[in-house]
Amino acid sequence: MEKKTILEELLLKKSQQKKKISPINYKKRLFVLTKASLSYYEYDKGKKGSKRGSIEIEKIRCVETVNLEESTPPARQYPFQIVYKGGLLYVYATNEESRERWLAALHKEIKDNSDLLNKYHKGFFINGKFLCCNQTCKAAPGCTIWEKCNVFFYLALEQQDPPLRMYCKKSESQSGPRYFRRRPTGWMRGSRWELVVSLLSRGLKSHRQDKSQVYSLAFKSSFENIYNVWHFSCVCCALFRNQSVNNKPNISLCSWYAGNISRAQSEQLLRQKGKEGAFVVRKSSQAGMYTVSVFSKVPDKKGTVKHYHVHKTPENKYYLSEKYCFESIPKLIHYHQHNSAGMVTRLRHAVSTQVNKVPSTASLGNGIWELKREEIVLLRELGSGQFGVVHLGKWKGQYDVAIKMIKEGAMSEDEFIEEAQTMMKLNHPKLVRLYGVCSKSYPIYLVTEYMPNGCLLSYLRSHGKELQPLQLLEICYDVCDAMAFLESCQFIHRDLAARNCLIDSNLTVKISDFGMTRYVLDDLYTSSLGSKFPLKWSAPEVFHYTKFSSKSDVWAFGILMWEVFTLGKQPYELYDNVQVIEKVSQGYRLYRPQLASDIIYQIMYNCWHELPEKRPAFYQLLSFFEALREDNRA
16 A cells, blocks of 8 residues: 555644543644555654554544534634544644645545445534433444535446346546536436436345446436435445335325325415425325415415316326326426416425334334334434423434433333333324333433424414414314324323424324323422322313313313414413412303304313313314314315
8 A cells, every 4th residue: 555645734632532531631643644544643842753543544434523612722623533443533633724634635535435424423522422412332323414425426327128227336526416427428417317216126136247236227317306316325325215106106205295284284384484486285185186285475475375286187197287288296396396387486495394204114123112222313402391301313323203301200110111002002193103212221211203393382382373263273173183092092191281282394283292191200280189280271170189081181172272272372371270270160261262263162162161071072072173174175
């Protein structure tokens, strides 16, 4: 291997802290980069001393900057890291120019390495944990995507009948994903062709030919905008999911497809985006039909949402305007992204409702509710609740999950974990899924479905003025749908309120924390009798006799409806807990919210009947809401 020096400079090196108790120190070392290794030497009085360490270039997995620590002194303003097989080295350059020079040189030397990282840690590893994600193992998987890991390929296409055969060769290009150098006949440039592929069999069949990896694939141009994108990572190609059926486009893969969201939800979603030409495609209320919903500020500057039904010709072609027919919905959307052609505006901004969810078929813990803590990476804090801090995280580096970290002493762990197995079996589209727990050490993790739009109460307070009464009705319907399911399973929530409902990416409201309240050990809900419950959401039989049932959940649902139609106001805001008990016992009930019609208020009021048996069941309430939805559609 050539020993010629590529780069040489005096830099500051941080001790590797191989033991948690090791002191942290910083020493000046002369760093020397060659084709074979990165070495560092003692340096004193202008002379190179003995070698203090060396890392083989082929063992380096990542080179990247690091976020500054708090109160960083001027001498340590420009850190970068070298992650290699077996270790992690932090180095400080003297200035930004020096750091960029080292990063560029190292990136060039390691680009052919076979084990580059997909993700790295953007924070330092200090005192036994990473500052970015609090993981305590130095070899823990990274929490931030390393963009420079991408390796690019030339594509050669050999026409067959069918299929096309795609040859992938590694490229020296570093220009960016899906852009390829021009080649003689038979080579395509990525800016004109999108890599969209479909497996031709259950497994990805490949074989070696002329030192190239050869895959049998279907290949379509970007104008057809269908199938999966081929992802490049490190030195291999990774294909995710076979979603094509009979070579027809599957629109569920498209970022603009929103599935079963309602008309009201689509309007809410697009108004929240607020951009001219923001759009989604959704299933129509008419079976087998689709609707394009698009936001425009013409002619109303506040903005309106127009809904266009996708029609089909007798020849099974799709159109919004009969003059412009297409073989597939993706082709139709692609055309209208460039031409309004009779619409109020062209489709400018696709609004995605897709997040990287755990598939419903995935078994997080191989069918076991106790999950492996090391497979869960904490990314950032989302907030805190009655159980402890909640984080956004990744499971196995791939799926978005929410992690509730239960602080020690916050709940009766043994009883809850026994109950968690039951809760995991309650699978309904309007319930936040509990995937499992990590209970073998503190803090205990509850791993649940991630809901990117957060808590319903906060959403009502921040976005409530943008919502129409029909959209508020949809929120109540979603909650009632979930509660009717829990009722059918003889399951009591005990803490139904807007604060315990969450909103997913397509604005569907789901119930969270069902069944957990009885295990809380703090004083938040303690009455004079020692029972724990949210008093202002509680039925008289709860605060008088501590008697819970699905009918006490119905009372709480009425209070939740009132929260929704007041856009997040505090119930009985003028009274303390003792006054609420007194007034409710005397027959006082919450007033009708301004946004609630007489019919809506009557539903709330029926939930607050003094006698539990006189209150409607959730399945009855659900039928009321369905009838109201049909009336509004008509």
